[in-house]
Amino acid sequence: MEMKRYTYKQLSDMDKSYIWHPFTQMKAWEKEEILIIEKGKGNYLIDVNGKRYLDGVSSLWTNVHGHRKRQLDNAVIRQLKGIAHSTFLGLSHPGAILLSKMLIDIAPEGLKRVFYSDNGATAVEIAIKMALQYWFNMGRPERYIFVSLNNAYHGDTIGSVSVGGIGLFHSTYKPLLFKTIKAPSPYCYRCELGLEYPSCSLACAKEIDSMLSAHEDSIAALIIEPMVQAAGGFIISPPGYFKAIREITKKHDVLLIADEVATGFGRTGRMFASEHEHISPDIMAIAKGLSGGYLPVAATLTTQRVYDAFLGDYEEKKTFYHGHTYTANPLGVAAAIENLEIFRKENILKKIQPKIRHLKKGLERIAGLEHVGQIRQLGLMTGIELVKDRETKQPYSFEQRTGAKVCYEIRKYGIFLRPLDDVVVLMPPLSITKQEISHLLDSVEKAIKTVTEQ
Numbered sequence: 001m002e003m004k005r006y007t008y009k010q011l012s013d014m015d016k017s018y019i020w021h022p023f024t025q026m027k028a029w030e031k032e033e034i035l036i037i038e039k040g041k042g043n044y045l046i047d048v049n050g051k052r053y054l055d056g057v058s059s060l061w062t063n064v065h066g067h068r069k070r071q072l073d074n075a076v077i078r079q080l081k082g083i084a085h086s087t088f089l090g091l092s093h094p095g096a097i098l099l100s101k102m103l104i105d106i107a108p109e110g111l112k113r114v115f116y117s118d119n120g121a122t123a124v125e126i127a128i129k130m131a132l133q134y135w136f137n138m139g140r141p142e143r144y145i146f147v148s149l150n151n152a153y154h155g156d157t158i159g160s161v162s163v164g165g166i167g168l169f170h171s172t173y174k175p176l177l178f179k180t181i182k183a184p185s186p187y188c189y190r191c192e193l194g195l196e197y198p199s200c201s202l203a204c205a206k207e208i209d210s211m212l213s214a215h216e217d218s219i220a221a222l223i224i225e226p227m228v229q230a231a232g233g234f235i236i237s238p239p240g241y242f243k244a245i246r247e248i249t250k251k252h253d254v255l256l257i258a259d260e261v262a263t264g265f266g267r268t269g270r271m272f273a274s275e276h277e278h279i280s281p282d283i284m285a286i287a288k289g290l291s292g293g294y295l296p297v298a299a300t301l302t303t304q305r306v307y308d309a310f311l312g313d314y315e316e317k318k319t320f321y322h323g324h325t326y327t328a329n330p331l332g333v334a335a336a337i338e339n340l341e342i343f344r345k346e347n348i349l350k351k352i353q354p355k356i357r358h359l360k361k362g363l364e365r366i367a368g369l370e371h372v373g374q375i376r377q378l379g380l381m382t383g384i385e386l387v388k389d390r391e392t393k394q395p396y397s398f399e400q401r402t403g404a405k406v407c408y409e410i411r412k413y414g415i416f417l418r419p420l421d422d423v424v425v426l427m428p429p430l431s432i433t434k435q436e437i438s439h440l441l442d443s444v445e446k447a448i449k450t451v452t453e454q
């Protein structure tokens with residue numbers, strides 16, 4: 001099909017006739033002027049009319065080094081000339097072998113094995129089933145309860161939703177969800193316990209300690225997004241919190257699952273967010289940035305201890321009976337290898353440090369705006385929480401869609417953003433330049449002012 005033959009209008013009409021978009025109220029979509037992206041270049045998306053938009057959320061937190069990155073393009077093309085896909089069930093391939101070694105080399109210490117899949121939710125489902133079967137295989141089937149956090153987001157499949165904690169996304173599906181124990185979110189701006197950091201002495205972590213004491217013999221694992229609860233509103237945990245969680249889970253011999261799907265691959269200024277407090281989880285889920293934002297590849301990493309519990313003779317039935325058809329797809333894996341090569345060759349983690357400082361400095365001005373309640377930033381991840389009243393922290397009403405309006409307004413300045421409710425999210429590719437950061441911040445300031453002063 002020759003796409004060039006279609007005008008914007010025709011494409012838009014067909015979209016609105018045939019498609020159901022994710023996380024989208026289609027009634028509103030059908031009335032909006034929609035963006036149809038045809039190309040990308042560097043940190044920009046280019047629509048079918050040739051208009052450029054700075055990709056301010058990295059195409060939903062995936063893109064790392066920009067679009068059309070030559071080395072990544074070439075890696076995928078090279079692999080395409082070999083083979084596009086072969087199964088990983090009963091076969092292996094060189095790319096996956098090499099990538100596994102590369103991942104283990106950079107992962108937090110103690111993670112020794114890589115189990116592949118194809119997106120964040122599957123990586124989390126695997127983590128959950130792995131943790132449960134670990135205890136089963138160890139002769140402790142009564143340890144099957146999971147502890148997860150309020151405001152957590154781990155994906156949209158039923159297992160991932162079960163450990164989720166965002167009412168708007170998750171409450172409808174309650175009849176289908178398995179039982180979990182919910183712990184407070186480390187959301188200092190709106191502390192569930194009504195306390196203040198640091199005088200609280202991390203009371204929210206201590207509450208988890210009590211929960212684990214009370215249910216120690218029935219808990220399989222605690223799952224958490226390290227340092228940043230991303231989809232929950234870019235909630236950044238206070239210093240020492242994640243370290244405390246690691247100590248508490250160790251004390252009760254509960255497995256710690258770190259969901260680094262959003263935070264992995266440099267987003268927080270380190271390769272993995274777990275590094276900020278020198279944490280090694282028992283299981284780690286990665287996806288989004290793993291392939292540089294090119295193709296759906298994901299992985300669940302674990303320790304020798306967990307892996308060993310699955311070894312046995314066939315008749316012992318300790319095998320991990322889980323797999324996805326496109327596990328370790330060779331095209332995606334080729335992109336992932338090249339992604340990690342770029343991190344190394346271009347010294348990306350060092351290069352982003354001045355950008356992070358530039359962003360931090362620029363955000364100070366926005367923090368002064370009348371309707372900005374709090375700005376939360378770690379590395380290149382930023383959440384700007386808009387409120388109706390700064391003094392009382394009173395939020396805007398849900399139907400006002402203030403965050404969405406700001407993101408719509410900012411398109412005028414050639415920027416694409418997608419909010420989380422009234423949190424304006426900035427999550428640019430690591431390749432963003434200082435000038436682009438300045439333009440992004442100036443535009444965010446103008447858009448917030450325009451929308452909130454109406």
Ligand SMILES: *Cc1c(COP(=O)(O)O)cnc(C)c1O
Pocket residue numbers: 119120121122124153154155156225230231259260261262263287288
């Ligand atoms: C996006 C996300 C997921 C889900 O990933 P998908 O690829 O969309 O399934 C899981 N966990 C976290 C922390 C995420 O941000």
